Amino acid sequence: MEELTPSNPQHPLAGERARQPIPGAGIDLDPARRPGVPRLHAPRPLPNAHGPPTRQESQVTVFMHGRPHKDFPPVFGTAVPPSGLSGLLRRAAYRYPDHWMRHWTVLLFADRVDAWEHRLRRSLPVVLPALLVIGAGAAWKALSRRAAWAG
Amino acid sequence: MRATSYEGPYRIAVKDKPDPRIEHPQDAILRVTCAGICGSDLHLLHGRVPDTRIGSTFGHEIVGVVEEVGPEVTAVSRGDRLVVPFNISCGACYFCSRGLTACCENTNPSSDVACGVYGYSHTTGGYDGGQAEYVRVPFADVDPMKLPDGLSDLQAVPLADAYPTGYQGAEMCGLEGGETVVVFGAGPVGLYAMRSAWLLGAGRVIAVDKVGYRLDFARRWAGAEAIDFEDADVITAIKDLTDGRGADATIEAVGCEAAGSPMQRAIGVYVKGVAGSATALNWCFHATKKGGTVSVLGVFGPPMALVDFGTAMNKCQTIRTGQCSVKRYLPQLLEHVQAGRMPVEELITHRYPLEEASRAYHTFAQKEDGCVKAVLLPGTGTVH
Numbered sequence: 001m002e003e004l005t006p007s008n009p010q011h012p013l014a015g016e017r018a019r020q021p022i023p024g025a026g027i028d029l030d031p032a033r034r035p036g037v038p039r040l041h042a043p044r045p046l047p048n049a050h051g052p053p054t055r056q057e058s059q060v061t062v063f064m065h066g067r068p069h070k071d072f073p074p075v076f077g078t079a080v081p082p083s084g085l086s087g088l089l090r091r092a093a094y095r096y097p098d099h100w101m102r103h104w105t106v107l108l109f110a111d112r113v114d115a116w117e118h119r120l121r122r123s124l125p126v127v128l129p130a131l132l133v134i135g136a137g138a139a140w141k142a143l144s145r146r147a148a149w150a151g
Numbered sequence: 152m153r154a155t156s157y158e159g160p161y162r163i164a165v166k167d168k169p170d171p172r173i174e175h176p177q178d179a180i181l182r183v184t185c186a187g188i189c190g191s192d193l194h195l196l197h198g199r200v201p202d203t204r205i206g207s208t209f210g211h212e213i214v215g216v217v218e219e220v221g222p223e224v225t226a227v228s229r230g231d232r233l234v235v236p237f238n239i240s241c242g243a244c245y246f247c248s249r250g251l252t253a254c255c256e257n258t259n260p261s262s263d264v265a266c267g268v269y270g271y272s273h274t275t276g277g278y279d280g281g282q283a284e285y286v287r288v289p290f291a292d293v294d295p296m297k298l299p300d301g302l303s304d305l306q307a308v309p310l311a312d313a314y315p316t317g318y319q320g321a322e323m324c325g326l327e328g329g330e331t332v333v334v335f336g337a338g339p340v341g342l343y344a345m346r347s348a349w350l351l352g353a354g355r356v357i358a359v360d361k362v363g364y365r366l367d368f369a370r371r372w373a374g375a376e377a378i379d380f381e382d383a384d385v386i387t388a389i390k391d392l393t394d395g396r397g398a399d400a401t402i403e404a405v406g407c408e409a410a411g412s413p414m415q416r417a418i419g420v421y422v423k424g425v426a427g428s429a430t431a432l433n434w435c436f437h438a439t440k441k442g443g444t445v446s447v448l449g450v451f452g453p454p455m456a457l458v459d460f461g462t463a464m465n466k467c468q469t470i471r472t473g474q475c476s477v478k479r480y481l482p483q484l485l486e487h488v489q490a491g492r493m494p495v496e497e498l499i500t501h502r503y504p505l506e507e508a509s510r511a512y513h514t515f516a517q518k519e520d521g522c523v524k525a526v527l528l529p530g531t532g533t534v535h
Binding site: 022023024025026027028029033034035036037039040041042043044045046047048049050051052053054056058062063064065067070072073074075076077078079080082086090093094097098099101104105107108110111112114115117118119 | 158159160174175176177198201202203204205206207208223225226239240241242243244245247248249250251252256257258259260261262263264267273274276277278279289290292293319322323326327328346349350351352373374423453454473476478479480482483484487490491492493
């Protein structure tokens with residue numbers, strides 16, 4: 001029986017390959033040439049991997065989600081420490097494991113609060129002096145009105 | 152150093168930040184020479200990914216030169232040029248040692264749903280990204296790949312994420328030769344998936360999008376037939392092209408901000424009531440034949456989206472998905488690049504200096520000026 005390989009004109013791929021323009025078409029047809037097959041292979045550490053990794057030391061507050069019995073991973077990021085009201089919300093969210101809906105909804109809410117806190121902080125240099133000027137103006141107006149009555 | 156800084160939904164700036172430092176003995180510090188902007192960065196920018204904190208630096212497609220190494224790093228040294236997979240992986244845990252470096256157990260305290268990822272919120276470990284002058288690279292011995300001489304930064308940067316992710320999407324279709332593959336989304340990952348589908352034996356590749364210049368690119372660069380879903384009922388069109396049954400396999404390369412359904416957009420994108428719009432994913436279920444395979448690459452944040460799972464179940468479909476374990480793909484995909492089978496750099500239509508990150512994001516997000524993929528080039532002062 002004739003083998004039905006891609007080089008055989010009877011193979012469906014053979015005809016299509018002739019019509020399409022991509023060089024190398026079909027080169028990875030053999031599963032042995034596919035890097036992700038099988039998805040889980042027999043255990044073998046990657047070259048240069050030396051585990052278990054040394055534990056990272058950090059003064060930065062890093063939350064771990066509240067899954068029971070899980071060890072804190074040895075390596076983690078310290079990009080933006082939690083702060084303000086959003087930080088408190090995030091602390092609350094991380095009390096729950098990530099298969100709980102409230103973990104994610106509180107985190108998303110904290111993100112919105114974080115954005116508003118940021119806007120507020122950015123606007124303070126403008127808003128504070130403006131409030132002071134308005135307050136001073138109102139006080140001056142009130143004082144001059146009282147002086148007019150007294151006169 | 153100068154670095155991108157997330158300033159709230161739809162806002163990104165370039166600011167002064169402290170230089171990264173060695174925080175773990177297996178760290179290295181890289182001077183970034185090229186950093187890609189990925190479609191998934193837009194989900195962050197649009198406030199869709201939980202625990203994306205103000206001041207975060209994005210960027211998980213990184214090429215750079217080693218500046219400093221920690222005391223336990225032996226395989227790379229100062230001056231080496233590296234491409235860095237977007238996953239941060241130890242290389243020795245249960246999953247890494249079995250090939251799933253995208254599921255490393257040692258790099259993310261914040262969630263069990265993903266391993267550490269550069270510049271992708273605190274949900275993926277709280278690491279700063281590479282859209283900056285410098286970046287901290289954990290497990291520098293294990294994760295990154297040294298770049299051979301002659302391979303440019305623009306050829307290398309797609310190897311960090313977009314190209315392996317697209318390839319994996321095509322690989323997960325389980326092609327045996329001659330199948331029809333439909334790819335939803337003609338952005339960079341979708342285009343790499345289309346071209347990879349040919350390498351893996353597809354007999355026919357069909358691209359679906361609504362952006363005309365990207366569909367033209369798919370025709371020209373990836374040898375795909377193209378369907379504009381605003382011109383036709385996309386499922387009917389695909390069934391008409393496939394003997395009424397649907398495609399053998401579909402690839403979802405869009406993610407949580409898919410267009411095409413006003414209801415999904417309203418609830419998932421504008422109100423943010425669920426984790427985005429699942430329109431492209433639902434179309435995959437309908438466009439795939441019974442017993443076919445749906446390969447999902449698009450990013451969907453927790454907790455949930457409006458997914459038409461009943462259709463997939465009733466049609467006996469296989470759903471395959473997953474973050475790409477980039478490390479295991481690098482040697483072979485590099486071979487394809489060097490052999491000219493995958494001219495990855497041709498997708499990079501726009502290059503910007505780091506200081507113009509905001510303009511780069513805007514051009515990429517709004518699909519202006521024929522932009523397919525944009526990269527930032529820290530250390531350069533001019534637009535190329």
